[in-house]
Amino acid sequence: MDAGKDDDWEALERRAADGDVDAMIILGALAEESGDLEAAREWYLKAAELGDSGSMAGLGALAQGSGDLEAAREWYLKAAELGDSTAMANLGVLAAESGDLEAGREWFLKAAENGDENAAAILNQLGE
Template sequence: MTPDEMLRLGIEREQQGDLAEAERLYAAAGEAGIADAMNRCGDLMAKRGDDEGAEQWYRRAAATGDAFGAYNLGFMARQRGDDAEAEGWYRKAAAAGDKDAALELAVTLAAQGRPDEAEGRDHAAARGPADVDRRFFWLIPPAVSLSITLFLLPIAIALVFLSDFSNESCGSVADCPKDFASLDHTGWLIDASGIVAIVQWLPAYFLPRVLRLALAAVPPLLAVAAIVNAWNTPIGQ
């Protein structure tokens, strides 16, 4: 039986609940150099409480360059409180393109009080392998915000004009003071939405990701508020 066949048969045995036979097959395939079998053997050993044996298999998998083996070692190190070792293994796994490792590395760095590095790793997890250039990632939130705002503002402006001319009996502020005051408020919301959509680009580069996203949400929300306010202000009706 070839190592690949032993691996496939081990998977079948594990699915059938025969964990002892599955572990034996995984171990045999692992001895033949199959990294996936090494990790699976380690998983089964960890499930039955043999952490030392599991770690040995994970180390053998990681030695072949397997990202999942490195991730498993990082996870075990973090479970026992060794963040320094966990960071090292997560870095190796993330460099090999493991997204889960990049996320766990971000969590580990954040726990160590290194939020700037954590944010960078969080971005890396979102994109996959670390060879993708994300220098312009900060542009995305304000760009999306501006696009949504530019779509919403014409709707709000159109509703203002429709409300303004919906009834000839309200031709002045004196005729319908409350309604015109409400439209003035809508105009303020429209102006504020447009201004924030433009000026948000200035601080976006320097803000942390959470604040950048929060700021990007402001212009569309103001535009929606303007639409709602204009919709609820039919002059003279």
């Protein structure tokens, strides 16, 4: 990393330490992109603890990616309760993949009603 990037990283870390949720999310996304899933999980968890639904959904995706579907479902539910349409759609996927097509359809419907275009497209394909 060059000096400018080091300064940017340190500035983000300072902002995150001061409670800046956006900085936590950026640090989590950068860690995830670089393959450091443990650091990503830590940053998303800090943001989730401050009520950020996108970070909760991110924790769900990390859990799902590692095969922990129960933890994924729990994080997606927390995010969905806060209105996160991506989490709702992901709950639809988990339900459908587990064989509960009715619950999957219901989650896709909630996601579509909250603006998730992918969920709306899935419902359209299902004839809803």
